[in-house]
Amino acid sequence: MNTPTVEVTHVSRRFGEVQALDGVDLRVAQGEALGLIGHNGAGKSTLIKLMLGLLHPDRGEIRIAGQSLHGPAYRTLRRQIAYLPENIVFYDNLSGLETLHFFADIKGVARSDCPALLEEVGLAHAARRAVRGYSKGMRQRLGFAQALLGKPTLLFLDEPTTGLDPEGIREFYEILRTLKMRGVTVILSSHNLAQIEDRVDRLALLRQGRLKATGTVKELRAGLNLPLLISLKLRSGGVQPLRDAFAAMTDVQLHLDDGIAEIRCEHRRKMPVLAALGGLVDWVDDVDIHEPSLEDVFLGYAEARDGDA
Amino acid sequence: MAMLEFKQMFAVARKEFHDRLRSRWALTVAAVFTVFALSIAYFGAAQQGAVGFRGIELTIASLVSLAIYLMPLIALILGYDAVVGERERGSLDLLLSLPITRFELLLGKYLGLAGALALATLLGFGLVGIAIGWQGGQYALFHYGGFMLSALLLGMVFLSLALMVSTFARGKSAASGAAIGLWFVFVLIYDLMLLGALVASEGGLPAWLVSLLVLFNPTDIFRLLNIFSLEELKSLYGLATVVPDALTEAWVLGLAMVAWVLAPLAVAYAKFRCTT
Numbered sequence: 001m002n003t004p005t006v007e008v009t010h011v012s013r014r015f016g017e018v019q020a021l022d023g024v025d026l027r028v029a030q031g032e033a034l035g036l037i038g039h040n041g042a043g044k045s046t047l048i049k050l051m052l053g054l055l056h057p058d059r060g061e062i063r064i065a066g067q068s069l070h071g072p073a074y075r076t077l078r079r080q081i082a083y084l085p086e087n088i089v090f091y092d093n094l095s096g097l098e099t100l101h102f103f104a105d106i107k108g109v110a111r112s113d114c115p116a117l118l119e120e121v122g123l124a125h126a127a128r129r130a131v132r133g134y135s136k137g138m139r140q141r142l143g144f145a146q147a148l149l150g151k152p153t154l155l156f157l158d159e160p161t162t163g164l165d166p167e168g169i170r171e172f173y174e175i176l177r178t179l180k181m182r183g184v185t186v187i188l189s190s191h192n193l194a195q196i197e198d199r200v201d202r203l204a205l206l207r208q209g210r211l212k213a214t215g216t217v218k219e220l221r222a223g224l225n226l227p228l229l230i231s232l233k234l235r236s237g238g239v240q241p242l243r244d245a246f247a248a249m250t251d252v253q254l255h256l257d258d259g260i261a262e263i264r265c266e267h268r269r270k271m272p273v274l275a276a277l278g279g280l281v282d283w284v285d286d287v288d289i290h291e292p293s294l295e296d297v298f299l300g301y302a303e304a305r306d307g308d309a
Numbered sequence: 310m311a312m313l314e315f316k317q318m319f320a321v322a323r324k325e326f327h328d329r330l331r332s333r334w335a336l337t338v339a340a341v342f343t344v345f346a347l348s349i350a351y352f353g354a355a356q357q358g359a360v361g362f363r364g365i366e367l368t369i370a371s372l373v374s375l376a377i378y379l380m381p382l383i384a385l386i387l388g389y390d391a392v393v394g395e396r397e398r399g400s401l402d403l404l405l406s407l408p409i410t411r412f413e414l415l416l417g418k419y420l421g422l423a424g425a426l427a428l429a430t431l432l433g434f435g436l437v438g439i440a441i442g443w444q445g446g447q448y449a450l451f452h453y454g455g456f457m458l459s460a461l462l463l464g465m466v467f468l469s470l471a472l473m474v475s476t477f478a479r480g481k482s483a484a485s486g487a488a489i490g491l492w493f494v495f496v497l498i499y500d501l502m503l504l505g506a507l508v509a510s511e512g513g514l515p516a517w518l519v520s521l522l523v524l525f526n527p528t529d530i531f532r533l534l535n536i537f538s539l540e541e542l543k544s545l546y547g548l549a550t551v552v553p554d555a556l557t558e559a560w561v562l563g564l565a566m567v568a569w570v571l572a573p574l575a576v577a578y579a580k581f582r583c584t585t
Contacts, residue, residue, distance in 0.1 A: 049402065052402075052406050053406075054402050054405055054406060074410065075314070075408045075410070078406065078407060078408035078409075079408045081406065082406075083402070083403060083406035085399065085402050085403050087399060088399075088403065089398045089399040089400045090400065091324075091328075091400070093328065093331060093332065102320065102324050103407070105316070105317075105320030105323075106317050106320045106321070106404075106407045106408065106409050107407060107408060108316060108317075108408065146403075156406075
């Protein structure tokens with residue numbers, strides 16, 4: 001990993017009775033796209049607000065590019081950071097373009113950059129309409145345009161695709177991809193695993209304020225060692241040859257139900273199992289291999305390890 | 310903390326100011342001031358059977374009474390949701406993530422709203438001022454100008470108080486409640502209590518204490534600023550015997566008003582700074 005852009009060191013934060021975050025450690029490298037995953041109330045937004053310096057941690061420390069957001073680097077750091085809050089709210093009386101002008105003024109960006117950004121997020125046609133009449137998706141796009149003002153190098157996006165239609169979601173990830181190519185560090189939160197699975201470099205799983213696991217999708221799967229599921233469609237008379245083939249493999253579970261066989265095994269046993277199946281070519285119609293889904297992985301980390309939490 | 314940068318602050322101020330122009334708030338308030346000031350200047354003596362300009366002393370005395378009610382109310386309404394409104398709407402976090410300090414944000418809001426209030430005040434009372442200058446000459450215009458400026462200062466004080474309320478309040482409704490409470494205290498209750506204390510003590514309160522108590526209410530300072538600049542009113546109100554000499558100095562009163570503008574803003578910032 002390169003030098004971390006974001007360093008979260010043993011951070012805790014409490015709101016009254018609720019322990020929103022509890023001893024979270026996280027490093028995000030320059031140019032990395034990190035997905036914060038968790039259910040509502042898991043602490044994703046709180047963690048983002050802490051990293052942005054909007055909240056202070058009760059314990060622990062947060063550094064951006066090696067510096068505190070509350071020190072002398074306050075403004076320099078903020079010029080490089082952009083934030084798209086969940087359920088973004090704008091000023092209803094302003095038009096989309098005026099809204100961007102306002103943010104451009106504060107960010108010290110030329111107003112002439114604004115029309116191009118509206119074009120990029122697909123809002124050029126509504127630039128002069130009051131935000132009052134914008135749909136939720138349009139507001140989200142405007143929020144994204146706001147975040148892109150001034151070419152930030154670190155983006156915090158809290159549930160960025162909320163309210164977007166499938167087309168909007170696709171466009172959003174397209175823009176995200178080009179940002180990544182420019183070397184922008186992106187931290188985005190989502191409760192939709194399937195959607196961000198292929199679109200981030202690494203995932204951080206949060207549950208009840210604790211960081212349960214971090215890693216690539218592959219690492220998370222491997223770390224949990226969830227069983228692999230292989231389902232077979234057998235030809236008639238295939239049951240006995242199948243039983244025979246796996247008789248010696250005691251760590252492989254075999255389940256038979258009306259011509260359909262399900263084999264469960266550890267991930268590392270995948271090849272021996274497939275090799276054994278190779279001898280059954282005449283008895284098998286079809287084979288499906290199911291890697292554990294990200295949802296399974298998430299549930300696995302969230303629930304199986306609550307005991308040692 | 311980062312150095313103060315004016316660009317960011319003015320971006321916020323400009324937005325607040327334009328919002329008030331666009332929503333016709335400034336125009337409406339100016340119209341309200343004009344109508345009231347005109348009515349007082351020309352029809353104030355109608356009950357005595359006279360209609361028309363009655364001389365600057367009586368006009369200002371009536372205008373002061375009006376401004377004491379109206380100005381604080383308008384300023385409080387203008388500013389009470391400046392911070393809590395953003396917080397409740399959910400736009401505050403985004404603003405605070407930008408390269409702007411909390412000080413600049415707060416001051417920018419204040420300056421923008423103050424600009425709108427100043428425009429409405431100068432426009433509203435200014436139109437009547439032209440008429441008064443035409444009728445009463447330079448002397449009248451000079452004192453009317455004094456009234457306008459002090460009224461503006463009174464507005465700035467209550468705008469500052471409104472922002473303070475706005476940083477402390479948990480919600481918009483709490484903020485409006487607190488703002489109305491402040492209005493009641495400073496405009497209605499405080500003077501009654503002070504008068505009560507003076508009467509009960511049969512004039513036994515030391516002069517310094519009375520001065521201090523008067524300085525603790527910006528509406529009283531405003532009243533004194535206007536009344537003591539006009540000899541005729543001093544005797545009319547019979548206040549000369551009660552109020553200590555120090556409080557007849559315009560610069561002392563002016564300074565006190567400026568302190569009243571700055572103090573609530575400072576408290577507001579102290580609170581806003583540590584809300585996380």
